Amino acid sequence: MLTYRDLNPKYKAFVFSLDNVLYPEQDYLLQVYYLFSNFIEFTEGSPVATDLIDFFKNAYLKHGSEGIFDRAKDAFGIDEKYRDNFNRLHTTARLPLKLLLYPNVLKLLQDIIVDRKEIIILTNGLPEIQINKIMQTEWNGLEKYLKVYYVKEIVPELELDAISYILKQLNLKEHELLIISSEETDKEFTNPITLNYLNISEFI
Template sequence: MKWNELPMDKKLYVFELDDVLYPKQDFLLQIYYLFGQFVEFKEGKSLATELTEFMKKILIEKGENAVFEEVKKHFIFKEDYTENFERLQVNGHLPLKLLLFNEIKLLFASLIEQGKTIAVLTAGNPALQLNKLKHMDWQGLDKGIRVYFSDELLFRNIDPIPYIAAENGVNPKDILYLKEKLTKL
């Protein structure tokens, strides 16, 4: 959706997290950095920079889902680090805050000024998504924002949008759900 097409007559604005509020790549690159540091320590070899750069290259060329498999093929480690890599994503403390897109900061400020309600509805592992949310630099724009995890709701056989509408006392027609990054005019 383009900025100039965004309807401003809704009562509740619901946003996906990854690549809508912030660039997901910012999270992944920090996880790759932490993983590189961890492996370097465990292996006792200086390879953190090489490993991190390799992961970044695979992310750009083949996508997120190919990264760890390519790492396992390229680097022959003494042990399997799959569990450690997954744990870092869920529990890792990022060295840098995740920054909201500038457009989102402006939109949030405008919505708050107009008295609109803002929520986050995010897909994926709830613990992983919560870790991302903890590392966001909200700049005070998170006051009153409710967070919902679609995987958790769907697991409980709850349709997310009607549920969120009921929780916030609005009609589902009064909700705008933004699942993709807003594009420029």
Template sequence: MKYQDHINTKQAFVFGLDDVLYPVKDYQLQVYYLFAQFIEYGEQLDAGEIILFMNETYLKDGAEDIFAKTAAKFELPQKYIINFDLLQQNAKLPLKLLLFAPVLDFLKEIRAAGKPIFLLVDGDPVQQLNKIRQMEWNGLEQFLTVYFSAETGTFEQTLDMLVMKHDLKKKEVLVIGKSLYDNVDKIEFLSVDQL
């Protein structure tokens, strides 16, 4: 019941996705595993070496240019970028994506209080929907309303639209995210790290 203060004072809860509900590395590292398996089959290279390189590169430098770095290291033909990009968007993961335990507890308490839960998702809608579908929601998925900022404008514009569409007051909304968004006008923000 440690989330009760938020639940008592707010009428709606808006969550981000990556590194808010779950660790984004759990998705990325599984995509790299699948890509390495594909390359092993197509190029007869050791998948284990590719996975190790991609994982270490990702943990050190992040996801940017990871295909280019991997292709250079293992002399992969450029044609494989298509397969890599498709996997990024549509990968069927070997393992479900698990929510952070404190976030799952908070979501359960919000649901038990009968209050609405929204996901406001940045990034490529196809990829982000693929992630959402592969999460272990523990039955909460039927109580979520999802908005993609790429379809409606910026994060802030989508948040404003959400508030108006659902007839909410800004002071009654709590946004749970990784980093503070720009327009904090009358909408309270809670860093997921505080959960």
């Protein structure tokens, strides 16, 4: 397992994805499903929230988040009118529990800051949802050091790939930047093989 000491000191900035890189995405989604389940029980009287929560958890762990509302709708007869509520919760949910960084990632981020290097979060998700996640993450005082960029805002507006934009913004060369991502989020970056890249699995 790698630590900050194992990294080349030439790096001046570190680019991280968000979901399943800094924290486990399921920690967010399962809380969204919890809130929705309680909303449905309160509004309709049934199904019982605990039953719906268990269904969401099992469906997510087996199939992922794609199409999960439709699975619950078919299983419990949830009215289609609640789809908007379900989708909106992903953007507006006030979570019962803060999102916690992976412990080894927290230590890595702290070491980067102590060494006076830059931390960049680059996320390809919907900005509104990703902002909600970031705002409800326990950063342990690191939030003031973060620079956050959204691929969906950079690429359409500026017609630049996100990494080129970040390099230009920070006045850095490619060899001074290290990307830390995951297999699921590699697509956020343009030609990661030509850049300095490590998979988050090396750290956690």
